Amino acid sequence: MQYVWDFRPVWLNFGVLLEGLVNTLKLSGFSIGLGLVIGLVLAMGRLAPTRFLSIPATAIIEFYRNTPPLVHFFWYFYGLPILTGISLTPFAAAAAALSVQSGAFFAEVFRGGIVSVERGQWEAGRAIGMGHAQLMRRIILPQAFRRMIPPLMERSFELVKTTSLAATLTYGELVYQAMVLATQTYRPMEIYSTVAALFFTVLFLASLGMRAVEHRLARRAAR
Amino acid sequence: MADATPVLAVEGLRKSFGPNEVLKGIDLKVGAGERIAILGSSGSGKSTFLRCINFMETPSAGRIELDGAPIGTQGRDGVLTAKSGELRRLRTRVGMIFQQFNLFPHMTVLENVMEGPVTVKGMKREEARAKAQDYLKRVGLAEKADQYPQRLSGGQQQRVAIARALAMEPEILLFDEPTSSLDPELVGEVLDVILGLSQEGRTMLLVTHELGFAYHFATRVLFLHEGRIHEQGTPDEVLKNPREERTQAFLRRFSAFHF
Numbered sequence: 001m002q003y004v005w006d007f008r009p010v011w012l013n014f015g016v017l018l019e020g021l022v023n024t025l026k027l028s029g030f031s032i033g034l035g036l037v038i039g040l041v042l043a044m045g046r047l048a049p050t051r052f053l054s055i056p057a058t059a060i061i062e063f064y065r066n067t068p069p070l071v072h073f074f075w076y077f078y079g080l081p082i083l084t085g086i087s088l089t090p091f092a093a094a095a096a097a098l099s100v101q102s103g104a105f106f107a108e109v110f111r112g113g114i115v116s117v118e119r120g121q122w123e124a125g126r127a128i129g130m131g132h133a134q135l136m137r138r139i140i141l142p143q144a145f146r147r148m149i150p151p152l153m154e155r156s157f158e159l160v161k162t163t164s165l166a167a168t169l170t171y172g173e174l175v176y177q178a179m180v181l182a183t184q185t186y187r188p189m190e191i192y193s194t195v196a197a198l199f200f201t202v203l204f205l206a207s208l209g210m211r212a213v214e215h216r217l218a219r220r221a222a223r
Numbered sequence: 224m225a226d227a228t229p230v231l232a233v234e235g236l237r238k239s240f241g242p243n244e245v246l247k248g249i250d251l252k253v254g255a256g257e258r259i260a261i262l263g264s265s266g267s268g269k270s271t272f273l274r275c276i277n278f279m280e281t282p283s284a285g286r287i288e289l290d291g292a293p294i295g296t297q298g299r300d301g302v303l304t305a306k307s308g309e310l311r312r313l314r315t316r317v318g319m320i321f322q323q324f325n326l327f328p329h330m331t332v333l334e335n336v337m338e339g340p341v342t343v344k345g346m347k348r349e350e351a352r353a354k355a356q357d358y359l360k361r362v363g364l365a366e367k368a369d370q371y372p373q374r375l376s377g378g379q380q381q382r383v384a385i386a387r388a389l390a391m392e393p394e395i396l397l398f399d400e401p402t403s404s405l406d407p408e409l410v411g412e413v414l415d416v417i418l419g420l421s422q423e424g425r426t427m428l429l430v431t432h433e434l435g436f437a438y439h440f441a442t443r444v445l446f447l448h449e450g451r452i453h454e455q456g457t458p459d460e461v462l463k464n465p466r467e468e469r470t471q472a473f474l475r476r477f478s479a480f481h482f
Contacts, residue, residue: 121325126314128388129314
């Protein structure tokens with residue numbers, strides 16, 4: 001048996017896929033931005049000196065880290081209207097699920113970076129009278145940030161790939177557009193291979209760009 | 224020193240780490256302008272004692288007073304707790320210099336010195352900059368103001384750390400083995416700076432292994448042993464004519480190589 005590849009349906013409908021790619025990037029960008037904010041808040045909560053903050057933050061982080069993302073998508077899209085009457089658009093539900101879920105992972109990256117700053121730095125800040133928030137903002141986070149960049153990138157790439165789950169909520173991101181196209185053209189092999197190539201191109205270029213940024217930061221750090 | 228209220232008064236200070244009691248009841252009154260050298264073998268509790276004074280370690284029991292006002296409140300279990308505002312006030316009045324310098328690597332030398340006055344005391348940047356430059360001049364490093372700490376030798380870094388502590392204009396300075404992680408040829412420049420400060424009548428407590436320096440620096444020498452003050456007195460009394468056997472044994476180990 002020999003399969004005859006035919007990419008013509010892909011080229012003819014490339015606009016549909018490009019629209020999906022734009023939606024994927026939109027969802028990714030929004031979720032990474034919001035996820036970083038949520039992650040920072042959760043990390044600060046987990047590291048806070050009072051248990052009132054650290055216990056709930058830890059609970060949220062561990063819960064989201066240890067449950068499958070697809071379930072979060074369903075909760076926000078199908079569960080929320082049932083429980084609260086608030087119904088979200090596919091984009092909003094996907095963005096909420098992705099932001100909170102990756103926020104939990106980002107929080108652990110932040111926490112790892114923060115606790116990796118030497119004890120002496122914490123003590124030196126406290127010794128000149130800094131409170132917890134000042135110490136974080138002025139001394140710890142600026143130093144932790146550089147160490148966090150590679151794992152944050154890693155996590156963000158993961159998130160970009162996870163956006164494909166939004167297809168299950170009928171959000172028109174790349175994989176959903178591909179599904180639609182595949183049922184119309186009967187060319188799933190060509191279409192999904194193209195989807196893979198598009199994801200690869202975007203993420204590979206992003207990682208090259210990131211490596212350049214890291215390189216520059218490393219050079220600056222070696223002043 | 225007995226006439227006025229002591230600047231610093233420590234009573235029945237105890238500190239345990241888990242089951243291990245490191246400080247077993249320390250009493251000390253420090254008068255204004257006194258310079259106290261704290262000696263003792265490792266594990267005697269001398270660093271822990273110093274770190275309890277500015278609450279880098281929270282005392283397990285006892286009482287610490289600054290100018291007659293107690294720091295923190297004692298819980299039912301005897302443990303002192305201090306609120307963050309109180310800790311901030313305490314630490315702006317009691318400066319600390321660490322064995323490892325602990326300069327902020329992401330800031331220039333000048334920014335390191337300005338950081339406390341600007342962020343903690345809310346001083347205007349221009350004023351803080353001028354003061355920081357003054358203090359850097361005092362430790363002989365005015366020309367290094369715009370360098371990053373990594374570029375400096377250990378001795379220079381420690382002098383910047385001293386300027387950083389001075390910039391808070393503290394009433395008391397605590398030195399925790401300030402020369403112990405320096406190469407021998409760099410020890411002198413740091414000790415010179417500390418000796419210079421002692422001419423200004425500052426109240427200072429210094430944990431050190433440099434006995435010769437302690438002799439010239441201190442107005443009073445404490446010898447700690449197993450979490451207690453084992454012997455104290457003037458440098459001549461403690462270092463030249465120690466009464467206690469432990470002190471004599473400790474000093475003998477240091478003078479084994481005199482030539």
